[in-house]
Amino acid sequence: MKKAVVYLNQFFGQIGGEDVADHAPEIREEKVGAAMLYNQLLDAEVTHTVICGDNFMGSRTEEAVETILDFLKDVDFDIFFAGPAFQAGRYGMACGEIGKAVKEEFDVPVISSMNIENPGVEVFKKDIYIFPGGHSAAKMRDDVKKITDFGNKILNGEKLLPAEKEGYYKRGIRHQYFLEDETPAYERAIDMLLKKINGEEFESELPIPELDLVEIAPAIEDLSKTTIALVTSGGIVPVDNPDKIQSASATRWGKYDISAMDKLDNREDLAFKTIHAGYDPAAADADPNVVVPVDAMRKYEKEGRIGKLHDYFYSTVGTGTTQKEAARMGKEIAQELQDANVQAVILTST
Amino acid sequence: MVKEIEKAGFTVVQMANLIPVAKTVGANRMVPTISIPYPLGDPSTSKEEQWELRYHRVGVALDALTTEIEEQKVFDVEI
Amino acid sequence: MKLELGNFYVKDIEFGAKTAFNDGILTINKEEALEVVFKDNHITEADLRIVKPGDMVRLVPVKEAIEPRFRVGGGPVFPGVTGKLMQAGEGETRCLKDMSVLVVGKHWGGFQDGLIDMGGEGAKYTHFSSLKNVVLVADTDEEFEQREQQKKNHALRWAGMRLAEYLGEAVKDLEPEDKDTYELEPLTKRSKELDELPSVAIVMQPQSQMEEKGYNDLNYGWDTNRMLPTFMHPNEILDGAMISGSFMPCSSKWATYDFQNFPLIRRLYQEHGKTINFVGVIMSNLNVALEQKERSAQFVAQMAKSLGVDAAIVTEEGYGNPDADYIGCLVALEDAGVKTVGVSNEATGRDGGSQPLVTLDPKADALVSTGNVSELIELPPMDEVIGELEALARDGLSGGWEDDEVLGSSVKEDGSIIMENNAMFCGDRIAGWSPKTMKEF
Numbered sequence: 001m002k003k004a005v006v007y008l009n010q011f012f013g014q015i016g017g018e019d020v021a022d023h024a025p026e027i028r029e030e031k032v033g034a035a036m037l038y039n040q041l042l043d044a045e046v047t048h049t050v051i052c053g054d055n056f057m058g059s060r061t062e063e064a065v066e067t068i069l070d071f072l073k074d075v076d077f078d079i080f081f082a083g084p085a086f087q088a089g090r091y092g093m094a095c096g097e098i099g100k101a102v103k104e105e106f107d108v109p110v111i112s113s114m115n116i117e118n119p120g121v122e123v124f125k126k127d128i129y130i131f132p133g134g135h136s137a138a139k140m141r142d143d144v145k146k147i148t149d150f151g152n153k154i155l156n157g158e159k160l161l162p163a164e165k166e167g168y169y170k171r172g173i174r175h176q177y178f179l180e181d182e183t184p185a186y187e188r189a190i191d192m193l194l195k196k197i198n199g200e201e202f203e204s205e206l207p208i209p210e211l212d213l214v215e216i217a218p219a220i221e222d223l224s225k226t227t228i229a230l231v232t233s234g235g236i237v238p239v240d241n242p243d244k245i246q247s248a249s250a251t252r253w254g255k256y257d258i259s260a261m262d263k264l265d266n267r268e269d270l271a272f273k274t275i276h277a278g279y280d281p282a283a284a285d286a287d288p289n290v291v292v293p294v295d296a297m298r299k300y301e302k303e304g305r306i307g308k309l310h311d312y313f314y315s316t317v318g319t320g321t322t323q324k325e326a327a328r329m330g331k332e333i334a335q336e337l338q339d340a341n342v343q344a345v346i347l348t349s350t
Numbered sequence: 351m352v353k354e355i356e357k358a359g360f361t362v363v364q365m366a367n368l369i370p371v372a373k374t375v376g377a378n379r380m381v382p383t384i385s386i387p388y389p390l391g392d393p394s395t396s397k398e399e400q401w402e403l404r405y406h407r408v409g410v411a412l413d414a415l416t417t418e419i420e421e422q423k424v425f426d427v428e429i
Numbered sequence: 430m431k432l433e434l435g436n437f438y439v440k441d442i443e444f445g446a447k448t449a450f451n452d453g454i455l456t457i458n459k460e461e462a463l464e465v466v467f468k469d470n471h472i473t474e475a476d477l478r479i480v481k482p483g484d485m486v487r488l489v490p491v492k493e494a495i496e497p498r499f500r501v502g503g504g505p506v507f508p509g510v511t512g513k514l515m516q517a518g519e520g521e522t523r524c525l526k527d528m529s530v531l532v533v534g535k536h537w538g539g540f541q542d543g544l545i546d547m548g549g550e551g552a553k554y555t556h557f558s559s560l561k562n563v564v565l566v567a568d569t570d571e572e573f574e575q576r577e578q579q580k581k582n583h584a585l586r587w588a589g590m591r592l593a594e595y596l597g598e599a600v601k602d603l604e605p606e607d608k609d610t611y612e613l614e615p616l617t618k619r620s621k622e623l624d625e626l627p628s629v630a631i632v633m634q635p636q637s638q639m640e641e642k643g644y645n646d647l648n649y650g651w652d653t654n655r656m657l658p659t660f661m662h663p664n665e666i667l668d669g670a671m672i673s674g675s676f677m678p679c680s681s682k683w684a685t686y687d688f689q690n691f692p693l694i695r696r697l698y699q700e701h702g703k704t705i706n707f708v709g710v711i712m713s714n715l716n717v718a719l720e721q722k723e724r725s726a727q728f729v730a731q732m733a734k735s736l737g738v739d740a741a742i743v744t745e746e747g748y749g750n751p752d753a754d755y756i757g758c759l760v761a762l763e764d765a766g767v768k769t770v771g772v773s774n775e776a777t778g779r780d781g782g783s784q785p786l787v788t789l790d791p792k793a794d795a796l797v798s799t800g801n802v803s804e805l806i807e808l809p810p811m812d813e814v815i816g817e818l819e820a821l822a823r824d825g826l827s828g829g830w831e832d833d834e835v836l837g838s839s840v841k842e843d844g845s846i847i848m849e850n851n852a853m854f855c856g857d858r859i860a861g862w863s864p865k866t867m868k869e870f
Contacts, residue, residue, distance in 0.1 A: 162868030170869040173781040176801040176850070177868040178553065185772055186692040186861030189742055189797045193770040194704055196795050197627045197740050205866050206775065206796040208789045214353045216378045217361040219418040228415070233351060234389070247540075247578060248678070248827055249779075249803060249849065251834070277540050277578055277825065278749055279717065280640050283388035289404065290391035296401075296408040305412060316351075319749055320678075320803060320827075320851070322778030330354025337360060344415050345362040346408070347352050349372070350386050367719050368753045370788040385718035386750055387640070 002044035002155050005075060006035040007068075007082040007098055009091045012137075013051030021090075023053030025064050027071040034140065038081060041148040043155050048075055050098075057094035065101045077108065079151050084113035084133045084143040085120060092120025100127040109154045113143040116169075125169040132169065172209065220344050229310035229342045231333060233318030234291040234350035235276030236284065239267055245317055247277035253316035253329045255336065258309075263295035264288040278319030279350050291348055310342050318349055352377045363414040365389060365407065369424055379414040380424045381407060403429050431612040432664040435501075435523040435605030442479045442528060442561050450599040455525065457563065457596065465595040466565060471584040474535055475567035478815055482559055484547040485812040488531060490538025490820045491545050491854040492582045493589050493673060494557055494684040497525040499597035500669075506594050507669045507685075509650025511587070517649070518664030521608075523600045528561040529686050530596065532582075532589035535568040538820030539580035540827050543679030543854030544846075551808040554853045556862050557686075565592055566815050578825035581643040582675045590672070590685070611664050611698055613707060616736065626706040627739040631663070631693060632729055632762070634745040634754055636677045637714040646674040646683070646746070648712065658713040658728040660736070663694045666710060678827030680802055680856035681774055683746045692861030693742060693772065708736055713758065715751040722754045726761035733767050740768040744859060748776045748802055752786040756793050763792040771796045774857040775867050778803050779849070785867070799863035802828075802851045805836075810844030821848060828852025 010016060010023040014033045031039050032049040039046040050068055057064045080102045082095035092114045099110040113133035114121050121130055129150065133143040150166055162177055163170045188205070195202040220226050237245055243254035256272075258264070265271030267285040274284040274291065289295045297309045314333045318326070337345065353376045355362045364377040367389055372380050383389030390407060391400030406429050414425045440453035448458045459477050466475045480486050498506045501521040505512025534542065545555050552558035569584040614623070635646040637653035646653045649670050661670070671688040694710070701707035713729050716722045733741060741762055745755040752773070759769045775785035775798050785798070806828075821829035822839040828851030829839040839848045850856050857863055 160870065162870055164869065173870050174775065174777040174785060174801065174867045175781045175870050176804050176865045178865055182864035184692065184861060185797050185799045185858065185863040185866075186696040188866070189693060189770050189772050189861065190696050190700060192795050192797060193629065193740055193742060193768070194700075196768045196770065197629075197705075202795060204794055204796050205798040206785055208791050208793060209784075211374065211376065211789075212353075213376050213422070214356050214378070216419055216421075217356050217359060220361050220415045223412060223416055226415075228412075231351075231355070244832075246830060247825055248851075249830075277827065279387040280638070281387070281579075282641065283391070283393040286393060287391060287400070290388045290393075290400065293390050293404050293408045296390075296405045299405060300408065300412065305409075318351075320776060320849075322780055322803065323783035324778065324780055326351045327354050330351035331358070333351075334355050334358035334360065337355070338358065343360070345355050345360045346411050346415075347355065347362055347364045347377075348383070348389055349364065349366045349368075350389060367717075368722075368750055368788070369719060370753050370757065370790075371750065374784065374788045382719065385721075387717055 002078040003047045003076055004038065004042055004044045004079045004081060005048045005050060005072065005077045006038050006046055007050045007095060008032065008034055009094060010051065010053040013049065015051060021053045021055035024056055025050065025052040025067045034144065037141065037144050038148060041145060043152045044079060047077065052094065054090040054094050057097060058090050061097055065097060068098055069101060069105050072106065079155060080108055080110045081147060081151065082112040084140065085118055086133055086137060086139065087115040087117050087135045089119050092118035093123065096120040096124030100124055103128055111147045111151055113147050121169055126171045129168045131167055223306050224304055225307045226343045227308040227310050227341060228306050228344045228346060229337055230292050230294065230297065230313040230346055232292050232315050232348045234284065234348060235274045235317040236272050236288045236292045236315050237275055239270050239273050241275055245275060247275050247317060249320040250317040251325050253314060253333060255312040255314050257311060258294055258313055259311040261294060262298050264292060276317045276319060276350060291350060310340060361415050363411045365411055373422055378422050379419060381411045381414055382424065382427060383407065430519050430662050430664050432518050432668055433521040434609045434667065435521060436526045436607050436609065437523060437600045437605055438526050439528040439561055442563060448599050450603060455599060462592060462595055465591050466567065466588045468591060469584050469588060471569045471571060472588055473568050473570050475565060478564040478566060480547045480564055481561050482547060485549060486547045487544065487811040487814045488533050488564060489544040489814065489816045489818060490534045490542035490824065490826060491531055492534060492542050493532040493586045494686040495530045495589050495593040496686050496689045497530060497593040497596035499523040499601050506597060507590055507672055510647055510672055511590050511594060514649060517668040517670040518662050522668055523597065523605055525596060525600065529557060530589050530593045531557060531562045531564045532585050533564055533566045533816040534585065534820065535566050536817050537575050538824035538826050540578045540825050541675045541677060541679060542826055543852050544821060545854045546808060546811060549809065549811065554856045556858055557854060563596065564815055565589055579644065580675060583643060586675065611667060613662065613709065616708065619706065623702060623706045626704065628708045628737050629697060629705040630708040630711050630733060630736065630738045630741045631697060632711045632713055632741050632743040632758060634713050634715050635671065635683065636674050636746040638717050639676050644674055644676040647672050653714045656714060658711055658725050658732060660732060661710040661712045663710050666691055666694060677747045678802060678851045680800060680850050680853045681747045681859060682855050683860050684855050687855060687860040693744060696861065708738055715745065715747055715754045722757050725754065726757040729758050730761040730765040733762055734765050738767055742770050742772060744772040746859060748774055749787060753788045756786060756788045756790050759793045760790050769795065772799065772859060774798065774800045774802055774859060776802045779805050781870060798867040799859050800850060800857035800865045801867060802849065804850040805847065806850055807847045808845065818844060821846060821852060826852045
């Protein structure tokens with residue numbers, strides 16, 4: 001029999017109401033409150049109930065999460081449920097916080113239920129499965145039924161359908177899918193075109209997501225005192241590609257010492273080349289400085305316009321690389337740059 | 351990648367040919383390059399011309415690093 | 430311009446004494462066919478095989494697919510490529526349907542090559558798994574590119590076209606079972622009824638991103654990297670004016686077979702005179718520099734406006750930076766008042782979490798998605814491999830790898846494989862056949 005753990009707040013965990021919302025996290029090796037309903041509906045046994053006050057989770061999040069993860073360290077479980085949180089904002093955020101942490105730490109499916117108005121939906125729908133739920137506890141049975149049905153599918157290894165069919169909030173995770181009726185793309189395209197021409201409603205298969213911007217870093221005040229690093233996604237590496245960076249869908253990056261170089265020598269000199277498979281390599285192989293301008297930076301360094309060109313340049317391949325991998329590599333490179341006291345970066349991409 | 355570096359607090363300028371791509375991925379300071387396979391030096395031109403272009407555009411990138419901006423900005427190049 | 434495509438439905442293929450087509454059976458004199466292949470002395474080894482749907486056979490590295498045809502009245506099936514330059518799209522061409530010639534490397538593969546499973550789970554991924562195929566499996570002396578990831582595959586691709594022409598001659602003196610007639614009246618000479626229907630064009634963006642010759646799709650033999658967008662009659666595409674190149678990750682590819690049968694074009698023809706007035710094809714391309722991309726989009730939008738196009742389908746043979754050409758073109762058309770629908774694949778990564786196209790714009794509000802290039806595909810061993818399975822891991826196929834910290838090599842010891850959809854031969858069927866879409870999970 002597979003095992004499940006359920007997370008509830010102080011109210012549904014039968015501790016009490018708003019007056020005990022500061023209740024510290026606890027774990028019980030039994031089915032408390034709504035956990036009993038889960039146990040009835042699941043093809044798994046609910047072995048533990050985790051209970052935490054909403055205010056405790058809200059105000060001392062890190063402590064709460066750490067405590068609960070510590071509770072679960074020695075618990076054997078296959079699936080984790082949190083909520084349902086209905087329209088309760090703090091409860092929804094709590095379910096999201098702990099759900100996300102459990103997912104990351106133990107890599108088990110995490111499922112919750114929240115009303116669309118619950119702020120937890122927007123914040124955590126990318127991290128865990130969240131199903132639309134009712135406004136209040138009157139919908140308890142319906143909401144738990146929905147998420148346990150889905151949980152059972154996962155537990156039984158059934159094929160999962162797209163979000164729109166299973167019913168959970170979309171997570172921004174897109175996979176290819178063979179249409180049941182196999183309607184070929186040309187039919188879908190003509191159909192969409194005729195609808196668009198006739199002013200009828202149509203549904204794009206790729207809705208354009210909103211742009212996600214980061215805060216703009218301040219300008220450098222005095223370049224002549226600044227160490228600048230070159231980073232590239234153009235796949236420039238030593239000819240033997242010592243870090244075995246992939247030509248596409250890269251998961252690796254390398255850093256290469258240029259402290260003794262005035263420029264990058266080329267492939268013919270057995271120095272640097274590109275391993276990027278997404279563009280014609282001829283020009284970069286003949287002169288890698290067209291991608292990583294070590295020569296120009298050296299000149300500016302000599303002229304005193306910049307303080308120093310960082311001793312290493314960093315390289316990976318941009319083509320086909322997942323955003324997740326690119327973000328991880330970006331973080332790792334940023335860490336290196338911080339450790340090396342670099343202040344600014346020129347990133348060249350191909 | 352550019353976002354992670356900027357998030358970590360570095361002032362970063364992205365030199366890219368495909369400015370629409372750089373904008374979509376969220377770069378803030380951008381300097382255009384001349385093509386994808388050879389961002390900073392067209393092999394059909396002389397070595398001197400390639401050098402001048404590269405030196406100039408890297409210089410624009412350095413200017414970009416010292417410029418305060420309010421929103422995503424593409425810096426103009428002359429050659 | 431009027432084109433008649435005469436159909437000969439191939440029910441079976443076999444080797445025999447004489448190359449001939451009888452009652453749906455295509456018989457091939459193997460020796461004679463191989464002579465045609467060996468006409469190019471760069472071909473060092475060659476064999477022909479016949480594979481059919483359901484055969485537990487894996488083909489890799491697949492380089493090209495071609496429909497065998499015969500041009501009535503003489504002339505090459507691919508003008509400007511396999512013979513003299515002449516007008517395509519007019520008169521009669523005879524086609525061996527439900528089959529293709531597949532070109533497979535005996536040893537060496539590359540970034541642009543792919544894989545086909547004729548049977549089992551993997552057969553759902555490619556159009557060619559549903560066809561009967563004559564497989565040319567061969568090697569060449571093009572040593573300069575054997576170890577290069579990007580291969581022109583010239584000798585092999587041209588041998589495939591010669592073979593397709595040779596097989597097409599089997600129906601030289603026969604009457605087709607039926608004919609598809611494709612005819613569009615000249616633009617300024619159309620009836621009032623037609624003129625009152627919304628005018629629709631298809632904008633094609635074939636792969637043309639290599640600056641060096643020999644890799645790109647060809648338009649009447651002309652390298653598409655060296656052209657600006659131009660107006661073409663759809664019959665030209667259906668009749669051999671365009672041939673596939675050898676550059677793009679394989680699931681995004683339009684094989685020559687795809688050009689010959691382009692389902693989006695055929696479907697627009699079906700609507701012509703009923704719901705739309707089919708204007709024709711604006712043949713654009715894909716570029717490597719922003720200015721080139723913008724120039725092409727500008728030409729396309731101008732042409733659409735001048736031709737009075739009300740709506741257009743835009744489709745690209747590629748992903749990655751070509752998405753900038755694709756979105757750029759859709760936006761330029763929308764800005765010119767042309768209603769657009771785009772058809773392409775996406776690259777959301779193995780985990781599905783990446784940005785689907787490298788550029789996005791809210792004006793591109795009607796898109797059809799045909800697959801995810803990075804989707805991981807695991808397939809069991811097959812009874813037989815034609816070509817060389819190791820090529821998938823060794824030769825830098827866009828969907829294969831030699832070693833991966835987590836997944837190991839693409840090719841396992843027992844012959845099973847794990848790869849990205851990228852290496853599935855024309856796996857995203859962007860020409861229009863794709864039964865796949867993209868969904869949120």
